[in-house]
Amino acid sequence: MSKRLCWGLLMATVGGCASQPRPAPPPPSAPPSTVGALAAAIDADSKRSDHETDSKARAEIAADASRNADSCLALQPQAVACLYGRGIAFGLEARAHPTRAGEFLSNMLDALARADAADPAYDAAGPSRVRALVLLRAPGWPLGPGDADAALVAARRAVALKPEYPANLLALAEALAKTGDGSGARDAYSRARDAAIAMPTSEDRDAWLRESDQGLAKAR
């Protein structure tokens, strides 16, 4: 069977990896016009896409995110929020258009690299964390950019930049598991759990705890 059978099918796990799933906010009523508002709109698009099952609706959300990212970059081409948002928008496009996922993911990684160069600490080391998740979950060579070794490097960088952020530790745990370091993965999941427990109550915290527990159960 062709590897291409499922090329792009796991984009659902990549497109929304900038943040943990939360209830879908309603679409904005007025077009955003500042860098902050446009970045927030892209974040909202990402969350809406997480909760959308209809492929046409996902494509519309991805298009909206891309428009917002382009508007943001037109305002401030070097702003990390815009570069990062452009990366996330490419991820949503990859999810919405699986047959062009390779092109979109490549663009996504480029945008994340530019965001990292602008401010590696943005969104709690988001550029490195999201890069790690894309490299972990995208199809591997030669069909896509997936590369577990490179993902591990990116995840270690995210943890080095923001060691107590649970999502970074979860990305590291996933990378360690995928590269065959089960013991390291267990340790990272455990650290992620501890870090999440130390966070204030929130839906993100619940999601991190759930993912840590699932990872620990799997890594046993």
Place this chain on the structure above:
Amino acid sequence: MSTLLEAALATLVFCAPGYPGAAGDAQPLVDQFASAAVAASGWPSGSLAAVYDPTEQGGLAKLNSADAVLAFVPYPFFVEHASQLHLSPLVQADVTDVGPQQRWSLVAKSGRVTGPASMAGFTILSTAGYAPDFVRHAALQGWVLPPDVKIEATGQILSALRRVAAGEPVAVLLDQTQAAALATLPFAADLKTLIQSPQLPVAIIVVVDSRVPAARARALQEALLKMGAGSAGDALGALHLRGFVPAKLPAAAPTP
């Protein structure tokens, strides 16, 4: 009533170990394919469900269920499990950019392997590593491996090739798509293709344990061989298939 019940229980199991994709994501595509196949073959509408499993064990579990009447599997899976599961070939997939057949390539570090005997103690990594019979007796039928060679499955082909280039006692068995892309790697000069397999089927649709009556199997076979246009073409394209050709398996292929 019994006919309806029987029809509703028929399932086509897609199983692709080692390849990317999750069951939930693949479901709409395999559903579309099953609907198109049923429509083309004149089977009652809704009489064939489809399910996707990306793992060997998951696929085997599904194929052991009585409702699993057909399977769409890579040829290595067929070689490994055809006898045990009584799989009878129906048609061979014609895969976009690959075709109905492909050659597999065994790759090692340049200068490290001088012949089969020098692979003692090696590990062969491959997306088809879950099917050691396929690796030893189909892909490497002209390259008799020492008995202590280990064969392991991996989805991390790039990592495996890096291990080869680093000089570890590892060789990698690549499918045609992977082998064609070797030259794009920055360390391609460190790698050498030791041997290529004969042309082998890429993937086939099989009847499981004679669970489809002969007449219905024939109708489906004829319909699959004609698929390729209109809505059926869309269903094929979504799975990166051009169509199907009559199954022509190697002489040494297992029989049900």
